[in-house]
Amino acid sequence: MKKRIVSVLLAGAMALSLAACGETAPAATTEAPAAEAPAAEAPAAEEKKEEPAPAVEEKKEEAPAEEAAADAGEALTLNMWCIATESDSNRHSYEAAIADMAANHPEITLNWEAFENQSYKTKIKAAVAADEMPDIFFTWSCAFLGDFVDAGKVYCLDDAYKAYASELPEVMMGNSTYGGKHYGVPLTMNIVGLFANMELLKQVGYDEIPGSYDEFIKCCDALKAANIIPFGCAGKETWCVTEYLESVIEKSVGADALNDIFLGRATWNNADVGAAVDEFQKLVNNGYFDPSGAGLTNDEVKANFMAGKYAFYMNGTWNCADFAANADFKDKVKVSEFPVINADKAKLGQLIGGPSDTLAVAASSPNAEKAADYTFELGKLICHYGYLDGCGLPAWTPYGDTSGINPLTQAVSEICAKADSYVLFGDTAMSADDATTYLSYVDQVYGCAVNGTQFIEGLASDIR
Amino acid sequence: MAEQVKVNKPSKQRRKRDLILGINIFLFLLPALFLFVSILIAPIVVSVYRSFQDWNGMSEGVFIGLKNYRKLFSNSVTLNFVVALKNSLMLAFFSVFVQLPMALGLALVLGRKPKGERFYLTVFFMPVLISTVVIGQLWLKIYNPDYGLLNSFLKLINLETWTHIWVSDPKTALGSIIVPTIWQYVGYHMLLMYAGVKGVSPDLREAAMLDGATAGQVDRYVVIPIIKPIIRVSVIFAVTGSLKAYDLVYILTGGGPQKLTEVPSTLLQEQLFLANKYGMGSAISVMLIILCFACSLLITAAFREKDK
Numbered sequence: 182m183k184k185r186i187v188s189v190l191l192a193g194a195m196a197l198s199l200a201a202c203g204e205t206a207p208a209a210t211t212e213a214p215a216a217e218a219p220a221a222e223a224p225a226a227e228e229k230k231e232e233p234a235p236a237v238e239e240k241k242e243e244a245p246a247e248e249a250a251a252d253a254g255e256a257l258t259l260n261m262w263c264i265a266t267e268s269d270s271n272r273h274s275y276e277a278a279i280a281d282m283a284a285n286h287p288e289i290t291l292n293w294e295a296f297e298n299q300s301y302k303t304k305i306k307a308a309v310a311a312d313e314m315p316d317i318f319f320t321w322s323c324a325f326l327g328d329f330v331d332a333g334k335v336y337c338l339d340d341a342y343k344a345y346a347s348e349l350p351e352v353m354m355g356n357s358t359y360g361g362k363h364y365g366v367p368l369t370m371n372i373v374g375l376f377a378n379m380e381l382l383k384q385v386g387y388d389e390i391p392g393s394y395d396e397f398i399k400c401c402d403a404l405k406a407a408n409i410i411p412f413g414c415a416g417k418e419t420w421c422v423t424e425y426l427e428s429v430i431e432k433s434v435g436a437d438a439l440n441d442i443f444l445g446r447a448t449w450n451n452a453d454v455g456a457a458v459d460e461f462q463k464l465v466n467n468g469y470f471d472p473s474g475a476g477l478t479n480d481e482v483k484a485n486f487m488a489g490k491y492a493f494y495m496n497g498t499w500n501c502a503d504f505a506a507n508a509d510f511k512d513k514v515k516v517s518e519f520p521v522i523n524a525d526k527a528k529l530g531q532l533i534g535g536p537s538d539t540l541a542v543a544a545s546s547p548n549a550e551k552a553a554d555y556t557f558e559l560g561k562l563i564c565h566y567g568y569l570d571g572c573g574l575p576a577w578t579p580y581g582d583t584s585g586i587n588p589l590t591q592a593v594s595e596i597c598a599k600a601d602s603y604v605l606f607g608d609t610a611m612s613a614d615d616a617t618t619y620l621s622y623v624d625q626v627y628g629c630a631v632n633g634t635q636f637i638e639g640l641a642s643d644i645r
Numbered sequence: 646m647a648e649q650v651k652v653n654k655p656s657k658q659r660r661k662r663d664l665i666l667g668i669n670i671f672l673f674l675l676p677a678l679f680l681f682v683s684i685l686i687a688p689i690v691v692s693v694y695r696s697f698q699d700w701n702g703m704s705e706g707v708f709i710g711l712k713n714y715r716k717l718f719s720n721s722v723t724l725n726f727v728v729a730l731k732n733s734l735m736l737a738f739f740s741v742f743v744q745l746p747m748a749l750g751l752a753l754v755l756g757r758k759p760k761g762e763r764f765y766l767t768v769f770f771m772p773v774l775i776s777t778v779v780i781g782q783l784w785l786k787i788y789n790p791d792y793g794l795l796n797s798f799l800k801l802i803n804l805e806t807w808t809h810i811w812v813s814d815p816k817t818a819l820g821s822i823i824v825p826t827i828w829q830y831v832g833y834h835m836l837l838m839y840a841g842v843k844g845v846s847p848d849l850r851e852a853a854m855l856d857g858a859t860a861g862q863v864d865r866y867v868v869i870p871i872i873k874p875i876i877r878v879s880v881i882f883a884v885t886g887s888l889k890a891y892d893l894v895y896i897l898t899g900g901g902p903q904k905l906t907e908v909p910s911t912l913l914q915e916q917l918f919l920a921n922k923y924g925m926g927s928a929i930s931v932m933l934i935i936l937c938f939a940c941s942l943l944i945t946a947a948f949r950e951k952d953k
Contacts, residue, residue, distance in 0.1 A: 303918035310702035310923065328921060332703030416813055417899060473790035475902060476813030613701075617920035621723040621904065628815070628903040631722070639722055 259552055260315035261293040262308075263540075264301045268480060270502040270572045271369075271538075271563070278562035282555070289555060299418065306613070309334050314543035316552040317559075322356035322365055322539045323605055324612045329541070330359045336542040338363045341553035348561065353536050353576040356605065365539035366560035369573030372534030372603070373424045374498045374516040374593060381409050381492040390517040394432075397520050401469045404492050412464070413491035414627075415482040416475030419620040422627045423607055424495045426461050427533045428519040433457035436531035436602040443610040450641035453526065455633035460522060462629055475627070495519065497534070498593045501571040505587035516592050530601030536576045537609050615644045689934060695927035702923040713928035722904075724916070726929065729907045730936075736823060736908070737887035737940075744827040745879055748834035753864045755835075756842030766839065770832040777829070781896030784825040788812050788897075813902045822897050822906055826890065834879045841872030877948040884944060885937045909933050 265275040272295070279291055294315075296304055301319070308314045309329050320326045329335050342354070342363050349367070357365025377390045385403035401411040415421040431439050434453040441447035442454065464470065471491060474482055479496070483503070486494040487510045494500075504514045521527050540560050542552045561577050568575040569583065571590035574597055608616040622640055625631040631639065696713055700706030717726040751769055755762055772780065787794045788811040796808040811821045845868050853863045869876070891910035894900065900907040900915070909929055917926035 303914070306702070306918050306921060328701065328703065332701075334703060417901065473810050476788070476790060476810045613919065613921040617915065618723045624901060625722055625903050630903045643721065643723060 256288055256290070257548060257551060258290045258292060259317060259546075259548065259555060261291055261317040261319075261540075262301070262305065262315045263293060263295050263319035264298050265319075266295045266297055269295070269298075270499045270570070271567055273502075274563050274566035274570050274572055277566040278559055281562050282559050285558070286555070289551075291555075291559075312545055314545060316546040316548060317540055317542055317556050320365065320539050320541050321537050321609045322367065323537070323610050324616070325609055326357055326365055326539060326541060327359055328613055330364050334544050335364045336544045336546065336549040336553060338366065338542065338553050338557070341550075341557055344554070345557045345561070348578050348580075349557075349576065350578070356536055357539050357541070365541045366556050367536040367576035368538040368540065368560055368564050369499070369567045370534065370536035370576050370597075371498045371538070371573040372532045372593065372597065372600075373428055373495060373519075373606075374500075374596075375428075375519050376486070376494045376496065376500065376504065377515050377517065378486065378489060378492050378494075378513050379515050380513045381489065384409065390515055392517075392520060394520040394522045400492075401464075401467070405468060410471045410491050411469040412474075412493050412495070413471050413482045413486050414474045414495070415477050415479040416624075416627055417477055418479050419624045419627075420606075420608055421479050421482070421496065422623050423620070424497070424533070425464075426458070426623055426626065427604070427607055428495060429461040429464075429522065430454055430457040431531055431533055431604055432519050432527045433460060433522045435526040435528075436604050438526070440602075440604045440610075443604065443607050445611075445615075445644075448641050449637050449644060451637060453523075455637040457522070458626055458633035458636045462626065462632065465627065465629060489513075498574075498590070499572045501573075501587060501589040501593060502567075505571045505589050511587070511589075514589065516589055516596070518596050528601060530599050532596070532600050532603050533606060535603040535605045537605060538573070611644075618643045689931075692927045692930050692934075695924055696931045698924040698927075699922075700924040700927075701921040702917070703921070706924060709924070713925050714932075716925065717928055717932065723920075724912065724925070725904060725907065726909065726912060726932070728904065729909045729912045732819060732906060733888045733890060733908050735819065736826060736890055737884045739823050739827060740830070740883035740887050741880055744831055745834055745876070745883055747827070748831050748879070749838055749869075749876070751831070751835045752838035752842050753868065755839055756845075756868070757860065766836070769835050772829045772831075773833045773836075775829075777892040778896060780825060780829055781893050784821075784893075785812070785897060788821055812898050815902055815905050818898050818902060818906045822894055825897070826887075826893055829893070830883075830886070834883065837875055837879055838872060841875035842868055845871050873948065877944065880948075881941050881944050884940045888933060888936050888940065909936075 263275060265271045275293075275295075279293065282289070282291065305314070305318060305320065308318075309332065312334070314334065320329070326335065339362055342349070353367050353370070354363050354365075357363060357367060375390065379388075381404065382388075382390070382400065385400065385407050387400050387403075391397040391400045404411045412425070414425055427439070434451065434457060438447065438451065438453070442449055442451065471482075471485070474485075477485075482491075483494065483496070483500065485491060487504070487507055498516065501516070505511050518529060518532060521529055540556050540563075542549055542556055546552050564575050564577040565580065567573055568579060568590070569586060571587040574590070574594060604610075607619055611619055619640065622631065622636055622643075626636055695706065697708055697710060698706030699709045699712070716724065720727055751765075755766060759765070786792075790796060790808070790810040793811075795811065799805065799807045809817050811817050849867050849871075850863055853867050858866065889910060890908050891914070894906060894908050894911055895914070898906040900911040909932065913926050913929040913933070916922045916929060
């Protein structure tokens, strides 16, 4: 009998403890509709963009004490996620900027974590879906950030921007402006550059990067004949293939045509684009690309390029920092823009790139207002140090002594100074769904599983 | 007759005792039931519900009926579920017909108490203990086209024409995933079967030996029939594990080249977190649950049929 009583008591206690554990649940569920409200109340995209962050108001009400404490200059902790991993070119600029911020704002503790580029895209989207974003997060502008803004998950920075408008030109905010409101702090801007190992080019009689496409092809043939691989490209990371493919398309059909396609203003079913894709496949089939590159990551391909395995490497100009920091390599490398393929439609100065790297503030942050100010100040410093390091051109007005900037970044500055127009990277310009479709087709093109016609027809039917 | 019924009828006290016992059992099971429903059943129900929606994970979902399921089998460049499923089944085939026989062979040999039994047991089981990420990186280094062990070895024995870019050649990519998968989990199945082999009574072995059976015949006619339930469990684990395979595929090929090594789980990850198509991702996860469940039932039924 005793045993029975004890067992009943034990079972009751267990059931009660479970019930007690669940007591906080109702509170959480009552809060949830508030965060979801904007999306539910705003069926039309336009309406959503006009009223993007009412969730912030809800959250602010939930944490008045902490907000007040922050306003009073009391201790505050902010969390940040970014992609400045140990091996990332921007690592130093983040570290230096965060150290400056710690000195300028001792009351604010910043806990920051860096994740590898590709996995970060998964992580941040999962966090946004689960409403578990950090206060400040790195993002790519245009459609990538746009999806989060549409869902009402990003804090509007209009109020905070006023204090920094003189140092951060409105034009640089364009890619993170939705419905006339600003949602991101741009850091640096980058373009796709054609990096060349001049030591290898000299071996086949070239002192400069060929300026015309015909000459460029001759140079590739000469390199191949000398057993030097012309291009290194990481097939395992499809965005690296787009750096080549988009440049070939842009220099064949022109920047406006490509931009219209990326932004959904024109169809993919464009014969000129198909021909450009065939031209790109000709480069692949001619054996200009390292066949091993198909199984390598970008870090491995970059290391191979710096080790002298390839003559050319087309990638973002953020690489200037790493190239310039390598004592053995910095004097061998030069940067240029990809030559024009069809002079009737494209011209020099039409570039792939623009301000894309951005910091944004989560609408769910209990200290969103304070975090917004902090983000602008931090963004300015990251931009400053990034520019000095050669990680890209500044989105902010440069200040201080910039005479020590490496020659590669200066060369990029000169290219940008002559720029006619920019087309943002395709996978950034398009929505997540369209970008995934686009990258799948790019992967097929690189593997020569589809030709130019199949590429344009497939994308025209799959991307609406 | 009426008297007999009266005799069989439980007393009031006994009924009360049974009731208390029932309440006891219910209360003890309640926490586990709650966890089971909230952690396993509820997410499945939510996934099924979401699979009928076009939902980007952030805004409101729109009900679209079976459209996600129809699209799954539409064979497009972006989403080729049929190829992914075929790859998983290929993996399952090799797991069942290569990995499990290897594991059984090792278990039977080790069950005969050879010299260094413990040492071999540890060595074969070691890959199971190593993180899959580490194993993936290890095999990537083995497959590396420039300095990889495999190509270097082939060059060393004058088979340079056999060298490949293993993980990105469409002809060898899937095989490059199958080999490490088999290697990694051979030890796991071996250990399960080894435990079964060790559980076979020595008397049975001795009796068979006295009847003139060889060691091989003892294994074939005595040991294997006895450990059949364990083999069934291993087959279920191997098949469902192949259908759910993700980590090694993601690390070695990421589903490439040209999506030729995609498996349902990598497709699911892409649809959920890269394309923001949570509705489609849910449809894939529902298909995975159904497939795993169906395979388990089929395997169980097949073994039962054989037993008859």
